[in-house]
Amino acid sequence: MNEHNEKRHMGLKASTRISNTVIYILLILMSVIWLIPFICIVLQSFRVESTWQVGYVIPRQWGWDNYIALWNSDFKRWYLNTFIIALFTAALQTVIVLCMSYTLSRFRFKMRAGLMRLMLILGLFPNMLAMIVLYRVLKDLGLTQANAVPGLILVYVASSGMGYYVSKGFFDTIPKSLDEAARIDGATRAQVLTKIILPLAKPIVIYTILTAFMAPWGDFVLARYISFGTSSGMNVAVGMYSWLQLDQIGQRYTMFCAGGVVVAIPVTILFMCLQRYYVEGVTGGAVKG
């Protein structure tokens, strides 16, 4: 009997070992696949012997040439533009999103359900549609092309109230009894928000800042529309996209790689530092729906 159990135990162990080995192999394989593009970008950014696409990865001649060329191109301007946009968007959008989500989570007013339904319906419209109008309106205001930076900030921030879902889900998890206790002690609604809720909502505040800061680095469509054809108003995505078009790819391909590295490093570091908050935000939002 005992022996039998032992045997069964051993069998289980062996099968576990096999399955774990398979999993390790799969995970290593996946890690390689996931990392390869990034390794390639980094390696090619140091390639000196040619600037166009080649069928090999490891440079034959190493050097900083591409980074120097980057420094001497419009890239500096694009980078600064994107950084300014990201900074302002992060600050203003956070305020708007928190106002919106906190209100919808805590207050029960007459139009609440209708408002949420309206925003749900608005969200179903492809937002690309709105860009044609926004472009013309911003053009009338003088906020396109060379002045695209304030224009982009305005558009990003103004419509950001729609993205309240994740942080509303978070506020919903803070017990309402806290508010009520403070109200009984004589706090106004505004004091409840600033003194009680905000200190508890640190993860979601950081998550909102983080996502708001990162989004402008990747925005391509709207930025392309609004900075249309004017290099000094472009963000990194639009500017670097033009480097990979047929007329430029021959001279700019390795510069694109170098630019990619320069853009990715700060954003990635920031993301990794705040990853914990991101995971909390994402999972909280997904579960709440």
Next chain:
Amino acid sequence: MKKYSDLEFLRLTRGQKILYRLASFFAAIPRTIGGWFVALGRFIGNLFSSLGRGIADLFVTFRDGDWKTKISYLIMGFGSIARGQVMRGLLFLLFEAVFIFYMVTSGGYWLSMLPSLGKVGPHEEYDVVLDAYTTAYGDNSFKILLYGVLTIFFIIAFIYTWRANIQQNKISEQILRSGKKLRSGKDDLRSLVDDQFHKTLLALPLTGILVFTVMPIIFMVLVAFTNYDGSHDGFNNALFGWQGLANFRTMLTWSGSGVNYSATFGEILTWTLIWAFFATFTNYFLGMFVAMMINKKGIHLKKLWRTILVLTIAIPQFISLLYVSKMFAKNGIVNGLLMDLGWIAQPLPFWENPTWARVTVIVINIWIGIPYLMLIATGILMNIPADLYESSRIDGANAWQQYTKITLPYMLFITGPYLLTSFTSNMNNFNVIYLLTGGAPTNAAASGAAGSVGYTDLLITWLFKITMGADSQYYLASVIGILVFLVVAAITLVVYNVLPSIKNEEDFQ
């Protein structure tokens, strides 16, 4: 269809259960659709009855009110000022003054032009000073449409405020009659950070949404009924005007000759749906699988594996997507490597062959999407009570049974809404398609249609290409936008109404 009670349902065999679920899913569809019409009818009915009640109320208030109330019908805020609520009264009065000023100076013009969208286009005019013909500009259709809509908004807001002003009088009269005191301006200000705090908080976000989301959407919906395009831009070259349903007819009806938009639209819609299906479900199941692998007991370095995957989220998509797209190009690294290894003699047509391109896009999207799903699934998987697995193991369930009976139902239940939104956002996944292929390879069969249609184009990238193209047929773009909305809304409504996590929220708690 026979409805089972819970107990009866539990007694069914597995096959019967699945059949029952499917049957009840489809049986629910007509009921849901019927339900919308009922809801819509009730909504319209309510609207009219409350409108009627509102108007009747206005008459009653006028008849029963004192002279202060009566004057307030003409001069807004008069009653409030006369009763000592100066600040409120002045705000009402200011609003009325601004409204009248606006309507007289420009609002009237925009409104009167709205039915025609402009009468005088750009034309040649004799200039006495220059002694030559120069172009004189007339009306601006674009502005007429935009400000016309804004003016209508403003009028609605005015009527609402006017009614609020009258209600205010009515309430004040009642309060005074019962012998209480009215609130002072200071109380009003205090209430803005207290019991009316939500209004303060929502003012800014809602203004933003109204101006930058609602307005543009209404405007673009209206554009679908005009001939606004690159050669009718409404000011510089020609006016545009109302076209009725002509654009929808172009897009949806089968025309024997010339450009066949309906066929192109059908083809792109089909691919959009196929794409959204695969993009959503491959990511979902593979992401869940990866999360389970990393979560498995006895696997070390969990943090390292997760970090490697999450790297793809951190790096801006345009870098990774553009780079990966070039990796798979004819002269890219992938082909170069395979040829060096001697596995292929010719470069593989990743982006040149329609089927290859479509499959490659879906595969690369897996690469993009797994990390997100891994993050989401990890959190949820950890929340599944461990004793469920424990007891099922004692009962002799194997890993596959545990997965299909515990993990999958739990995941599906929790992530139901997420699956729905990710399906619809994949339908509109501009970045992945545009940055990877730009829609290529070109679809020769649709060469007559605007926007150089390609085989991997989604409706949303087609829309974008139309607006960026030489002729910029904004009206077609906006027809496509409306149709996308209708498709997405229909899917959302059907699924939303039969989704278990919304119907029985308490099931798993």
